[in-house]
Amino acid sequence: MSDAAPILEMKHVSKRYGGIAALNEVDFVAYPGEIHAILGENGAGKSTLIKIAAGVTDPSDGEVFVDGRRVNFRNPTEAMSAGVVCVFQELSLLPDLTVADNLSIVSPPLRGGLIDSAAQRQRARELLASIGCEDVHPLELVRDLPLSRRQMVEIAKALGKKPKLLILDEATSALTAADVERVYAIIRKLRSEGVGILYVSHRMHEIEALADVATVFRNGRRIETFRKGERSVSAIVQMMIGRELTHHYPDKPAPKPAEPVALTAKNLSWGAQLRDISLDIRKGEIVGLGGLDGQGQRSLLLALFGVLKGVSGTVEIMGKPHRLSGPRSAMRASLPMALIPEDRKTEGLMLPMNIRDNISLASLSRFQKGLGLDGGKEHSAVERIIDRLKIKISDLAAAVSTLSGGNQQKVVLAKWLMTGPGIILLNDPTRGIDVGTKQEVYQLLRDLADKGVAVLFYSTDYAELIGCCDRVLVMYNGSIARELEGQHLNERTIIETALNVDDKEQAA
Amino acid sequence: MNDLRHRIHHNGGLLAAIGLFIVMFIIYVSNHPVGLTAAVATTASNKAVLLALVAMAQTLPVLTRGLDLSVGMVFILANCLASVLVVGTIGEGLLGIAIVLGAGALAGFINGAIIVWGRLQPIITTLATGAVYYGIALYLRPGPGGDVQSDIADFATGQLFEVVPTALVVLLAIVLIVWVPYRNSVLGRAAYAVGSNEQAAYMSGVPVQRAKLLAYTLAGLLAAIGGLMLTFNTYSGEASAPIAGTYTLNSIAAVVIGGTSLFGGWGSAIGSIFGAFVLRTIEDLLFVFDLDPLWQPLFQGVVLLAAVSLGALRVLRIRNRLELFA
Amino acid sequence: MSESKLPVSTIPALRFAFDRSLIIAFSCIILMLLGGALYSREFLSPEYLLQQLQISAFLGIIASGAMMVILIGHIDLSIPWTVTLGAMMATAVAGWFGETGNLLAIPVGVLCGAMVGLLNGLGVAYLRLPSMIFTLGMNAVVQGLMVLHTGGFAPQDHATDAMHFLAVGRPVFGIPNALLIWVVVGALTIFLLTRTAFGRRVYAVGNREAAAYLSGVNTNAVIIWCFVLSGAAAAFAGVLLAGYSTKAYQAMGDPYLLPAIAAVVLGGTNILGGRGNYLGTIAGVILITLLQSILAVMQMPEAGRQIIYGVVILAMLLAYGRGDIDRK
Numbered sequence A: 001m002s003d004a005a006p007i008l009e010m011k012h013v014s015k016r017y018g019g020i021a022a023l024n025e026v027d028f029v030a031y032p033g034e035i036h037a038i039l040g041e042n043g044a045g046k047s048t049l050i051k052i053a054a055g056v057t058d059p060s061d062g063e064v065f066v067d068g069r070r071v072n073f074r075n076p077t078e079a080m081s082a083g084v085v086c087v088f089q090e091l092s093l094l095p096d097l098t099v100a101d102n103l104s105i106v107s108p109p110l111r112g113g114l115i116d117s118a119a120q121r122q123r124a125r126e127l128l129a130s131i132g133c134e135d136v137h138p139l140e141l142v143r144d145l146p147l148s149r150r151q152m153v154e155i156a157k158a159l160g161k162k163p164k165l166l167i168l169d170e171a172t173s174a175l176t177a178a179d180v181e182r183v184y185a186i187i188r189k190l191r192s193e194g195v196g197i198l199y200v201s202h203r204m205h206e207i208e209a210l211a212d213v214a215t216v217f218r219n220g221r222r223i224e225t226f227r228k229g230e231r232s233v234s235a236i237v238q239m240m241i242g243r244e245l246t247h248h249y250p251d252k253p254a255p256k257p258a259e260p261v262a263l264t265a266k267n268l269s270w271g272a273q274l275r276d277i278s279l280d281i282r283k284g285e286i287v288g289l290g291g292l293d294g295q296g297q298r299s300l301l302l303a304l305f306g307v308l309k310g311v312s313g314t315v316e317i318m319g320k321p322h323r324l325s326g327p328r329s330a331m332r333a334s335l336p337m338a339l340i341p342e343d344r345k346t347e348g349l350m351l352p353m354n355i356r357d358n359i360s361l362a363s364l365s366r367f368q369k370g371l372g373l374d375g376g377k378e379h380s381a382v383e384r385i386i387d388r389l390k391i392k393i394s395d396l397a398a399a400v401s402t403l404s405g406g407n408q409q410k411v412v413l414a415k416w417l418m419t420g421p422g423i424i425l426l427n428d429p430t431r432g433i434d435v436g437t438k439q440e441v442y443q444l445l446r447d448l449a450d451k452g453v454a455v456l457f458y459s460t461d462y463a464e465l466i467g468c469c470d471r472v473l474v475m476y477n478g479s480i481a482r483e484l485e486g487q488h489l490n491e492r493t494i495i496e497t498a499l500n501v502d503d504k505e506q507a508a
Numbered sequence B: 001m002n003d004l005r006h007r008i009h010h011n012g013g014l015l016a017a018i019g020l021f022i023v024m025f026i027i028y029v030s031n032h033p034v035g036l037t038a039a040v041a042t043t044a045s046n047k048a049v050l051l052a053l054v055a056m057a058q059t060l061p062v063l064t065r066g067l068d069l070s071v072g073m074v075f076i077l078a079n080c081l082a083s084v085l086v087v088g089t090i091g092e093g094l095l096g097i098a099i100v101l102g103a104g105a106l107a108g109f110i111n112g113a114i115i116v117w118g119r120l121q122p123i124i125t126t127l128a129t130g131a132v133y134y135g136i137a138l139y140l141r142p143g144p145g146g147d148v149q150s151d152i153a154d155f156a157t158g159q160l161f162e163v164v165p166t167a168l169v170v171l172l173a174i175v176l177i178v179w180v181p182y183r184n185s186v187l188g189r190a191a192y193a194v195g196s197n198e199q200a201a202y203m204s205g206v207p208v209q210r211a212k213l214l215a216y217t218l219a220g221l222l223a224a225i226g227g228l229m230l231t232f233n234t235y236s237g238e239a240s241a242p243i244a245g246t247y248t249l250n251s252i253a254a255v256v257i258g259g260t261s262l263f264g265g266w267g268s269a270i271g272s273i274f275g276a277f278v279l280r281t282i283e284d285l286l287f288v289f290d291l292d293p294l295w296q297p298l299f300q301g302v303v304l305l306a307a308v309s310l311g312a313l314r315v316l317r318i319r320n321r322l323e324l325f326a
Numbered sequence C: 001m002s003e004s005k006l007p008v009s010t011i012p013a014l015r016f017a018f019d020r021s022l023i024i025a026f027s028c029i030i031l032m033l034l035g036g037a038l039y040s041r042e043f044l045s046p047e048y049l050l051q052q053l054q055i056s057a058f059l060g061i062i063a064s065g066a067m068m069v070i071l072i073g074h075i076d077l078s079i080p081w082t083v084t085l086g087a088m089m090a091t092a093v094a095g096w097f098g099e100t101g102n103l104l105a106i107p108v109g110v111l112c113g114a115m116v117g118l119l120n121g122l123g124v125a126y127l128r129l130p131s132m133i134f135t136l137g138m139n140a141v142v143q144g145l146m147v148l149h150t151g152g153f154a155p156q157d158h159a160t161d162a163m164h165f166l167a168v169g170r171p172v173f174g175i176p177n178a179l180l181i182w183v184v185v186g187a188l189t190i191f192l193l194t195r196t197a198f199g200r201r202v203y204a205v206g207n208r209e210a211a212a213y214l215s216g217v218n219t220n221a222v223i224i225w226c227f228v229l230s231g232a233a234a235a236f237a238g239v240l241l242a243g244y245s246t247k248a249y250q251a252m253g254d255p256y257l258l259p260a261i262a263a264v265v266l267g268g269t270n271i272l273g274g275r276g277n278y279l280g281t282i283a284g285v286i287l288i289t290l291l292q293s294i295l296a297v298m299q300m301p302e303a304g305r306q307i308i309y310g311v312v313i314l315a316m317l318l319a320y321g322r323g324d325i326d327r328k
Helices: A046-053 A076-081 A099-103 A117-130 A147-160 A177-192 A204-210 A233-241 A297-304 A327-331 A344-348 A355-367 A375-389 A405-417 A435-450 A462-468 A491-499 A503-507 B002-010 B012-031 B038-063 B071-085 B090-116 B122-140 B150-157 B166-183 B186-196 B198-203 B208-234 B241-257 B269-288 B293-317 B321-325 C011-039 C046-071 C079-125 C131-153 C161-168 C177-195 C197-207 C209-214 C219-244 C254-266 C278-297 C302-320
Strands: A008-017 A020-030 A035-039 A061-066 A069-071 A084-087 A165-169 A196-200 A213-218 A221-227 A261-270 A274-282 A286-290 A312-317 A320-322 A337-340 A423-427 A454-458 A471-476 A479-485
Touching: A008 A046, A020 A046, A020 A061, A020 A213, A020 A221, A035 A046, A035 A177, A035 A204, A035 A233, A046 A084, A046 A165, A046 A196, A076 A084, A084 A147, A099 A117, A099 A147, A117 A147, A147 A165, A147 A177, A165 A177, A177 A196, A177 A204, A196 A204, A204 A233, A213 A233, A233 A491, A261 A297, A261 A454, A274 A297, A274 A312, A274 A454, A274 A479, A286 A297, A286 A435, A286 A462, A286 A491, A297 A337, A297 A423, A297 A454, A327 A337, A337 A405, A344 A405, A344 C209, A355 A375, A355 A405, A355 C197, A375 A405, A405 A435, A423 A435, A435 A454, A435 A462, A462 A491, A471 A491, A479 A491, B002 B012, B012 B269, B038 B071, B038 B166, B038 B186, B038 B208, B038 B241, B038 B269, B071 B090, B071 B122, B071 B208, B071 B241, B090 B122, B090 B150, B090 B208, B122 B241, B122 C254, B122 C302, B150 B166, B150 B208, B166 B186, B166 B208, B166 B269, B186 B198, B186 B208, B198 B208, B241 B269, B241 B293, B241 C131, B241 C254, B269 B293, B293 C131, B321 C209, C011 C278, C046 C079, C046 C177, C046 C197, C046 C219, C046 C254, C046 C278, C079 C131, C079 C161, C079 C219, C079 C254, C161 C177, C161 C219, C177 C197, C177 C219, C177 C278, C197 C209, C197 C219, C209 C219, C254 C278, C254 C302, C278 C302
Parallel strands: A035 A196, A035 A213, A084 A165, A165 A196, A286 A454, A286 A471, A337 A423, A423 A454
Antiparallel strands: A008 A020, A008 A061, A061 A069, A213 A221, A261 A274, A261 A312, A312 A320, A471 A479
């Protein structure tokens, strides 16, 4: 290890959201003049670690030191003034301002107390040139730039703050190969100048090309820190997977090729997010969607549910063409569709409303009696479904916000089961819920499938995909990279496809 | 050359508003029975500058993605206050002017403080403070009346060198003294940043709260300057709710016509000035073309509604319907 | 971004906070009556109370519509001229069509208001324009129409007998008709909000339009209907007001915008939508009417009334309207 004092040190840092620990008693050290790769599956705790270091969130427990001093950042500005600068995945640029404005948003060059726009433009030109982005004009508006250029501007903005610790969170995900090379060169140059660098990426070859040190996280814990070359790719993948298979999954039935195809999609495309996607789901089948976060899985589910405009390609339900015009038409299809959305708090639930209102919202027309609602019928239907899903509540009139995450997700499921769906689309339904509830969700999905429901199940948890699904479609960059089934369906193949590691590396 | 292209692109809305104004003004002047004399120009600009100032005021909260429904009331309050204070000798009059401007800024600051620290919505806040400011105006002037220091008033509404309307010079001075420095200040740019994306602005370390406070305070100040100019025109104060309401509404329309986005982050007070000129010229055109005055309010209402409906173009670009609800 | 340090509302406290606002509103009403009683014994006489309720009725009907729009997270700033529109069209129709006109007067007035609401709803739902700005523009258009209408056609402006009867008659046990009408409108609103699918969808849209949309709710239809109801309610109140003052006149609706919105918000309805019940609005309406009445009895000039209005509304909002702001 380096002789220098650590630039960033975390001692016993934990972060809990609700009852769930996103980080658990983590000790972590990064040194100046080193490129430190941070590895782990989705939800391993990487982004929480970064957010704590950059002052976006604070730790529930533990101590953080920057440059040897104990810090407790209240906001990103304080972290920046301490020299910790983060290039966030979700861009922090201001779309309506020019590139020059964005690059000097915090401490612009002043003349007579006012922003010296000529000096600011010059500074922008220099910063852009330093990362090889001469093609971006300083007066261009950020909203007019393509995503790859925005990412470069974001990096330039971070460099302009003269960081002592630079954090790059998936900062190259949208870049072209040439830009990636330039970013590498810059990072290496910063390293030689003694800047500490934390580098989060899912691309194994990037890690190999850049990192001096790597730390693997899993389930909110630091698993191991090692120097470059000490571990093979295959060993690293093994570390990321771990062997903590604590879940029990319902038994999978034999394949049912005789069942009719419930949902067919042909050549679905939507901008750069969905590219030529075709798939079939049979009745009674659970099909998984895998891959890294943000490879188009969410868009695919939304497209099938009719939420996206301008989707090309066709969808058939039970062999009949289906028009993708919105949730209402999806719910009225010959096999009614249901979508368990990604964010239950903003897309699935009305948090301040009570449990009954939330559950019956999608089925209100069934309880119509005369001009009003048949309260008794509604009440008993809601109670039945609460029983069936074992939702733990004290009072039907309590606000959904008072429930635990797992029970909230069950309320979303209950809402959709009440509509009697024939096709269920799920967007990562077990994120942030407890183990017991997860198990119930798996069993529920299998029960539904046994009754002939077609299930399309996106999960960021690979173990879950393997345990629950009959087949898994792994997405990469907006298209289906590979379909895995039977003995080919295991964590190694999923991770390898998701990371787009080619066969040679697998052999190594 | 490249710089120029970008500048034109950034100021498309402003240039469109200027172009529209020039075309309309030419039509107006060429159909005017007398033509463009210094007197005609002065009368026109005295009226137009009032709305231009209130529209400048409205621009600032809108840039931060807010709205100030009290600008018209502050305008009227300043009018009534000026009709009480800006009297006597020139010196006393000037002191009165300073107090009126201070009161306007204070009114704006109160709006901003309630929005920033009280964390109430801009609409309900300014609707309620608007009632208070109107009440104060009514207290000062229960009926139309009062007076104003006539030397200052005559100067402000007359001509410089017997050609240039002083009101236009005053407007230009305010642009140079208030708007240009503001636009180039850290907090002025922060207002744009807040309106563009408040979350990203916070993450980037932009002083979000101070930017909002300053925007509302300056809005109060500018509306008060408008109220002063109104007093110089009418030589009296009147606490008229309809006038206040009309100015508030027209200020929003002027802001939109001037190319400022109602969703914040984009636009300029210069655009709003020309937006105000356009609205005023429409009124004058109706006059020279002898449109039945009865039709005028309807015509103006429709122009307004059409102007704000330009914002709907945004919907066409949205491809994920969930973004409609954001 | 849910992990960020930006303030997060304390949601479990919401139900409690909501009840609290109701309690505050009703306590204020009682305090005002008692305070008034110290000033003059008249304040507790049945006649005075009935008279207050009669005056409340007009505001109450307007507030019923305003509440529907506020519940879905929007605002209707076209109320002032929609009130005037209802009054003027009703009287005009009576003048134009004689006997038939007398029958048509009230429905036509209400229908005109509903049309304004429909346009508002279309603009907000389909063009996705901010409601405060679109309805403000619509207010100007209606004002223009009414200027043209009165100036160009010199229509009849005095109320029909039926309008007068509905507004000031007291045939049933001396209870003012206007009050009875408010009771009916209120009962319908309560039924609509608590017993129908539509009401459920109103709250859903107000809480989270995206979630309602994903649950298959036709959110645009909900938005349009709420604006239609608001327009119809305002116009109906205008019809009654014309009956009350025996004629329709320009700008007669102007004094009702702020009180209507204030009554809804003071009654505990969240200005951002999704929460509130009609009982609160009733309390808010009575509160505002009493406030006005007391200020009138104290011979407070209009100026003081405006100031006290604004300050009271801001003070009450600051007292219990905070903390919910970051929900949306």
